Amino acid sequence: MNDQLSYAYPSAGPHHISSPDLHPRYHYNAFIGGILLIKREHFIQVNGMSNKYWGWGLEDDEFYLRLKEAGLSPSRPQNISTGIHDTFKHIHDRNHRKRDTTKCYNQREVTRKRDRQTGLNNVSYKILDTIKMTISDIPLTVINISLLCDKSSTPWCECEKLVGSKDQGRSREKKKIVINKLATRL
Template identity: 30%
Template sequence: MSLRHQYNSSKGLVKRRTNYGLRAKWLTLCIILFAIELVIVYFRIHDVILVISLHLNIKLDWIRGLETNCDAASDQNLFNYANPLLPTGEDTSPIPLCPDSPPYLLGKQDLGNENEDVDMNSLIKNYTHVQAGGRYQPKECTARHKVAIIVPHRNRERHLRQFLRAIHPMMERQQADYGVFVIHQTGTGTFNKAKLLNIGYTEALKEDNYDCFIFHDVDLLAEDDRNLYRCADVPRHLSVGIDKWDYQLPYDALFGGVIAMTKEQFNRVNGYSNEYWGWGAEDDDMYVRILHSCLGLERAQYDVAKYRMAYHPSDKSNRVNPYRYTLLVGAAERQRRDGLNNLHYSVVDNKRMPLYTNITADVGKPPLNPKTNSFGNGIDIVVSISLLVLMLTMTCCTCVKSRLPHVLLCPRRIP
């Protein structure tokens, strides 16, 4: 073999070993697929990942940012907030102030048989101390708070009777000046629990100058009357332990079920969001609002803050909110314009029943299609993740075809 032939062969060998350049068409396809993956993550499972992380107690940047900004925003009056004026012990009334620890508490309550229905007429006969509209105030002392108990409701009459049977004797033993307001959503449209709570707050203030509000699910019954239905200088979570979850808090951000807030606190967070049509996330939204308003929060003492949740079948008009995750991620930026200051409704009926005040309200219709209920359920999440895995696999293949790994791992050699 001649020297020239050997040189050409060697040169050709060098070319074959050092030809690690990018293939343009495969690299372009790789970039396109990667962009599609970003779109899938952002529009399909981005919110799911955020909320699942929140419920797994992973501090996300958008939550951490709310907490770290509190020091800088502590002097700002975001929502016409004034510090809660809680009782100081000074009283000009001839009747003395009720003791801080009520003397008639029993501790563990007998809630009766959950499967046994309650007769309303029997309750009315037994609870003669309750005035029309569900009002009561102690005669032997002046209550430390004027409490409004707000209960959203629709088609849950059996649970309502069980709730009334449990709440009235407990509040009497706690020496509370209180009223029970049941906010009933009229019609059969999509349920909006958060908006009903805002309506209850607004309508209760028209009845009396309440300074403490208990926002209460109708299917939760307190197991211990030592869990005082009172407000504090920060919002309080009262239903810490529920039997459905083995009396454990499912995740740290949970702030629903039964909560207590003063009038000033509720005004500062601008109430609940009105945008949560259907089931889910309105309580988590309130948690974000409280952090964003730098209020802080506390949970009632665990050994007494236990509740029984009454069983109920799924409500077809209260299906999972398909947009709840997207709404939750934008809760803080939406807080200023969504809540008490843009609440629209009409009262259909306001009637003082023997054991509660019934307010029937028309909350309107959701701006989104209520029949769209596929996003966010188990099947949709599986489809989204499967699609993402498929796109990742295709991207890896095109990445290899474009020789991008070779370029990154083995730099081009110069012969």
């Protein structure tokens, strides 16, 4: 909602655009969710994100710990004229997308611990489609993937089947969109 925000990749470390000073809901210093710009070399340095998070929530908090342990301190926007009420819109409807907030099995307990076993080096996926396009004279490749579920280590990866969300198709589509964003950043 604010044109002053720059989406240019920083020369130094990661840059957190939706900082706690600007985000309408999350105001703790370790928050790095929403919009985080990170270069490929830094993403590889921290082994990407944990593979133990399915659904919505806490994956960014765990990623913050990875950044901190690697000595990467995200910069944040400075001298922005808007604040928490007029910079970003943040919409999560728990009734419409139950899978976003539902936890299955021991997911809540496991995902509250630092994950040192999973990440970019052992993520399993299948490439569904590759799309080459140009936006504003900038060529890019969108890679549609499907994350493969390892039920032995994360039985909650198929939690949506247990929850019975009315919006299961959209939930899968959301996962694909999020992965597309991640893939285009790599």
